[in-house]
Amino acid sequence: MAAKVSIGVDIGGTNTEFGIVDGDGKVIERAMITTPKKDNINQFIDDLSTGIKRLVSKYSDFDYQGIGVGAPDGNFYKGTIEHASNLPFQGVIPFVSLLKERFPEMKKIALTNDANAAALGEMLYGGAKGMKNFIMITIGTGLGSGFVVNGELMYGSDGFAGELxxxxxxxxxxxxxxxxxxxxxxxxxxxxxxxTAFELLSHHNATESLLANKSFNQTTSKDIFDAAKKGDEIALTVFEITGDILGQALADAVHISSPEAIFLFGGPVASGELLFKPVRESMESHLMPMFRGKVKVLPSRLRQGEAAILGASALVYK
Ligand SMILES: [Zn+2]
Structure with a gap:
């Protein structure tokens, strides 16, 4: 019998990646196209479809279960991308309908926002296997979140729930x-x-800081991590402040959805205890007594480069 696989598509501000994923969460092969800078949705759908069809024809023996798409401001209920601030497409794009026109043979085509897709990936293939209540936090240019409650992703009345x-x-x-x-x-x-780093640099006139020599636009969270490892006071304070604020917000989230665990995903998560320690301490200090000492804050078990495709592909099974 042919192996069951699904296709995951991750639409990002710069690139759109897609790949074939097997039932164990292994990415068999992936490819990438550039997300257009201009609002030309039909050209984009054509390019994406051509890319997917190329992969499918290369692996024609598989039993394809469908296509799952993760996109910023994606609406699971309607299959639309709505007013996405980081994509060039204006207004409401009926993305699932447009894909269905190109893939009438696919059993299921579904779409959700990228953080929700990551939560599904964690649930099917990552650290949240077997959990019915958890929160996924994706930390990148923004902060995304997916809430799984009683085994289901929380979508709310309009499909946009869970914007921590x-x-x-x-x-x-x-x-x-x-x-x-x-x-x-x-x-x-x-x-x-x-x-935060630049506010601190300015406030303390910290000309000796390792972070003082790069411009605002050139500095990344990785630079802050590297400086913190070398003992830079400004960088260490950035982690304390970030952890403190995030922990407080996570406590609020715990009060609302009572998760078993909270998974953090994204570049800054590589900073390890520099980030996790202040997050945990702050969260515990802001929790109501009945929640204290119960909720684990863990790094995502999904691999950085694959998580978005995996999560999107998992949508086919939900
Ligand atoms: Zn906002």
């Missing part, structure tokens, strides 16, 4: 990409960490 990145952690705080102020992701994303 846009809870307010400080009123009149930093400006967020969504247009509001003081949201979690303006502090606890990779870019938020850089913003």
């Amino acid at each position: 990145g846009h809870v307010t952690v400080t009123s009149e705080g930093r400006e967020c990409g969504c247009g509001q102020f003081g949201h979690l992701e303006t502090y606890c994303s990779a870019t938020g960490m850089v913003r």
